[in-house]
Amino acid sequence: MNAFSPDITFDLAQSELRELNGALHKATGETNAKLWRVLNPNGRHALAAGVDAPLTIQVEGHVGYYCAGMNQQASIIIHGNAGVGVAENMMSGFVHVLGDASQAAGATAHGGMLRIDGNASARCGISMKGVDIIVKGSIGHMSAFMGQSGNLIVFGDAGEALGDSLYEAKLFVRGSVKSLGADCIEKELRDEHKKLLSDKLAAAGLSGSIDVSEFKRYGSARRLYNFHIDNVDAY
Template sequence: MTATFDLASSSVRDLNQALHDADRGSFHIANPRGAHAVAAGITSEIAVQIDGSVGYYCAGMHQRGAVHIYGNAGTGLAENIMSGSVHITGNATMSAGATGHGGLLVIEGNAGARCGISMKGVDIVVGGHVGHMTAFMAQAGDLVVLGDAAEDLGDSIYEARLFVRGDVASLGADCVEKEMRPEHTERLTQLLEASGLDASPADFARYGSARELYNFHPDDIDAEVAAAKGATS
């Protein structure tokens, strides 16, 4: 049994309340017309299909359910996702999957700037390109990009793994290319399969943390002190 919500006539608040009250079943959402916070805060294993483009924070704070969007999304798609899955057929703008702790986010099109910023365990698969500062301060989880990555990929990254098939415009501070070991190929194969996107794991390069920013280096403070002394003398 599928319940239908037409956002041309019902409010996002009523829709989200119904989704929060449900503990099973499937929902179909029509005419989102760029509305914000559509299907945010789901906590149960429901299936939600959204026909059309959504605004900010669609499927934010998502847990356990499966959300499938046929369209594009604005800022913060699946922000702080904890578990479950969010899949979009089109593009997502800034900060998709930001701070996500778990679950799977699949973006068939392009993702804008800061995709996966501060990701803490979410897995993200992007069919197209990703914008600048993607995976900034990423802490855990895997990010797969079938297209290219713009400037400063993985800046100040902790321990997330980044797999990119296309070109990387530049790597951010402390992000380096790393060897693809068998366990990485295996994990990448799983993620591609789960996403439904077609690509060969052999075509990807892996990037991750050089771990140079983990510790404070006494040499750096010596250099600072020397520079300060030089400036005042």
């Protein structure tokens, strides 16, 4: 167990999930109840979804769907794997999955940072709108589909159709990319991008863990923004 001395401990083998989520929704972070520990999550869905306070929440085990969904301000650390849609629609804060994440990690998230130490499955960062997602392992197919803004940084490989129908999200992959989706192209990794990567890795607590010049950058070719008859085959 890590050296973490919680103000409040919720054991979900003893208490209902709704009781935990209700208490988290009432928390302001202005009292002494800032450090929370959750035991026995046992794959429950929507755990710590909708938190809007500067709390630190340590979850000791695997979680189900939509954990930390809609998160604002909170740091949510999952000591295990996360099910579908972890940190979906996050607005701000920091979500850290120490294991693997299932599909649609960080889907539609507007802000904050999602760090995944293992792999993420298909559709990682689908429709991302400003979140930073860092995956130390690899990501599955159709990741960053229709990504609008934010950064997806992958230490490993990417599956098929990376960045299909991409808007302005920036994608950085260090390993191989199985295939690029429609309108996604490789772009030059310039100094400004290396700085961006260094800054993001520092913010994720991963400074110096990797040579940022090893990444390749992918982005939108901007051919599909508006309907154009010449591009009809690509839609």
